[in-house]
Amino acid sequence: MNEQKDTQSIEDIYADAAHWHVNTGGETIHAKRVKGRFRTLKWYAGILWLLFFIAPYARWQGQQAILFDIPHRQFHLFAMTIWPQDIWMLSLVLILLAMTLFGVTAVAGRVWCGYFCFQTVWTDWFTWLEDRIEGNPIQRRKLDAAPWHGRKIRLKLFKHSLWLLISILTGVTFAAYFTDVYQLWIGYLTFEVPLVAWVVLAAFIFGTYVFAGFMREQVCFWLCPYARIQGVMVDKDTILPTYDVNRGEPRGKTKGRGSTSGERGDCVDCHLCVGVCPTGVDIREGMQEGCITCGMCIDACDTVMEKVGNPKGLIRYMSEKEISGEKLPPLYKRPRVIVYSMIFLMSVTGILYCLTHIPPVELSVVHERQPLFIHMSDGGIQNKYTFKAVNKMPEDIRFRLSVRGLPGLKLSASTGDMVVLKSGKAIPFHVFLRARPEQLQQENTPIYFQLRGIDKPEIHLEYKSVFIGPK
C-alpha cells in the first residue's frame, strides 16, 4: 500500500535509528512501515475483517441472513434458525474456536495476534491513516512535539475525524447483528433507537477509538489475557520470528555494502527491526511477551540484508529446535497437534450433526407430583401430565396424541387427541391418563407419549414418562 519506497540507504537508516527505542510504555510507538512478504500477508488477513462490516447487509429469504434476535430468542444463520434449546451447540463452537487457537499457536505462535486480532488489525488501520495524514514516524514525532498551529490542528482534526468515523462504523456494525440493519441505520440517523442501542454504540465508539487510537500495543501488554497464556501454548517446535544469534552476533555498524569482516556478525545494528515493530520490542533479545509474531521485523531485516549484501533471513520464522540445529518434526508426529486436531474434528462433527438434526419440535412432559395420582369416583386412577412443546417450524403443526406402554390407558386432554402446536409458541397443556387399579402390575409403569404429525407424518415424537398408581 503506502509502505515507504525502498530508497533509504543504510546510512539513512542509521540516521533514523536515533528515534527508535524499545517500548517502555512511556511514549507512543510510531512504527515505520516497510514493504515485504509479511506486511502483504497482514493486509490480506486484515481485509478479512471487512466481512464483519459487510455481513449484516446480506439478506436471506426476505430477512437478515445473520441475526441474533435476542427479543425472540432465535439466532438466524441463512436458512437455519437456532433456538435456545440448541444452545449447547455453542459450547462445541467455543471448543472449536479454542482448539483452532491452541493448534495454530502450537504450530506457529501468536498468528492470531499478529495477523487477525481485531485489536492489532484496527490499530494497523488507525496507524496507516496516521501515516498517510501526518507523515512517516519522524515527521509524526516532530508534529507531536511542535506547538499547536493551523497545520497541526488541521491534520490532527482530520485524523481523529477519520478514526471516529471508523469507530462509529464499527459500533453500528456490531449492533446490526442484533437487529435489522436497515431499520437500525434509519433509527440511528433519526435518533430513534432504544437506549440499549445507544449504549452499545457509545461503548464501541469509545472502545475502538481509545483502544486502537491511543492504547494500541498497550492493550496487548496489559489487557489481553491471551497474550499472557501464550507462554504455555508454544513449545520447542513452535516457529516464531527469531533472530539468528549465531549468525548475527557480534553485531556492529557496517561501513557499506559487503564490508562484513570476520570478526563481525551479520547484524549491522541498524535498529530497523525495533523501528518497524508495532509493539516496540527488540526481537534480538529473544522471544518476549510484547512480540505478537507479526513478522514486520523479518521484512525490515530482509530489506537491510539485501542492501548490505548479506543473505536474507537473519530474522526468520524458526523454532527453538531449529536454532539448536535439530530438525523440526513433521506435524503428524507432534502429540499436541494430534490431540488438538482430534478435538477439533470431534467438535466439527458434533456441530455438523447438530445443525442437520435440529428437532422441529422440542417436547417435554412433566408428570404432576402433587398428588402423584388421583382416585376417581369410579375407582379409577388418574395421572396428570403437563406438556410443554415448542414448535420451531415456521408453520403450525397438527399432531395426533397417543400413548403406549400400558394397554387400556384412557387418554383425555383439554385439546382432544388432536394437538395443534402454534409456530414459535409454547403454550403448555394438560393431559390426563386413567387406568383401572387392576390393570396396574406395579407402582410405577413406564409409558410413552407419542405425537404423530397429521399433515407431516415424518415428524414423529416420543417422550418417556411414567404412570404412577397406589402401592
Add this chain to the structure above:
Amino acid sequence: MAKQDEPQHAPDTGHEWDGIRELTNPPPRWWMIAFHASWIWCIVYFILYPAIPLVHDSTKGILGWTMITEFKADVAENEALKAPFLKKVAAMDGQQLLADDGMKSFAESSAKALFGDNCAGCHGAGGQGAPGLFPALVDDDWLYGGDIDTIIESITDGRQGDMPAHAGMLTDKEIDGLADFVVAAAEGKATRAQFARFDDAGCSGCHGENAQGGAINELGSGGANLTDSIWRFGNSREDILRTIRYGVNQEDVPNTRVAIMPAFGDKLSPEAIKMLAVKVHELGGGK
C-alpha cells in the same frame, strides 16, 4: 514521575536491608487511575444513594432511591402488563375462559400464586386435599358441582355442609344397618331392602333416592354421593358410624364433622375468583 523501567534511579527512602534498598517508585499509572476513580466513585455514590447509617435512620441520598420504591415500580410495571388480560378476564365468563386456550393458560398461571395463598392451606399445594379433613379438588367427585360456574359460586360464597346428627333420632341398631348400607353401596352391593331402610330413615332427602347425591346439591347441603369410591370423611366403618351419629357442622354436638369453606367474595376480586375457578377446574376433575 520517575522512569519506571529504571528502578535503580528512583528516589531512595534511605532504608536498606542486606543490600536491598527501598525505593519510592510510584505504583503503575493504571493502578493510580483506578485508585482515584474508586474513591471518587465512592463519594459520588454516597451523595446520590442512601449510604451512611445514622442512629435511627440513614442518609437518604439526593436521588431519593430506595429499594422499596424500585420494587413498587417493578410491581406496577408487572400490573400494567397484566392489566389488558385482566380486563379480558373481567369481560369473559367462566365458560368463555375455558374455551380460549391463551386466556385459560393466562388464568391458570396467574392463579398459581392465588391458589398458594388462599387455597393450599386446606386443599394442599396440588389440590390433593387432606383425607378426612379437607376435600380433594383434583378428583371428579363434587359435593356442590364441578362445572366452572358452580366452582365460581363455591369460592365466592363459600360452602357449609349440613348433616343432622342421628345419634338420638335412630337406634344404634338402625345406625349399624345404615353403616352396612353405606359400605355396601360404595361397592355396588347394596340390596333393595337396604335401600328401603336408607329411604325410610330420611337419608334420601339429601343423598338422593339412589344415594348418588345429585339433585340435592341445589339445597346447598352438599349431600355426598355414597356409591362412589371417594370418601369425604374416611371409609372405615368407624368413620362412617361417626358421621351418621354426629352429623356434619352440628351445633352443640361433640364429635360432629366440620366442613366449612369460607367465602372469598369479600377477599378476592371477581377476576381473581374466576381465574382460581379455571385452575381448580383444570386440576383434573372439572366437568
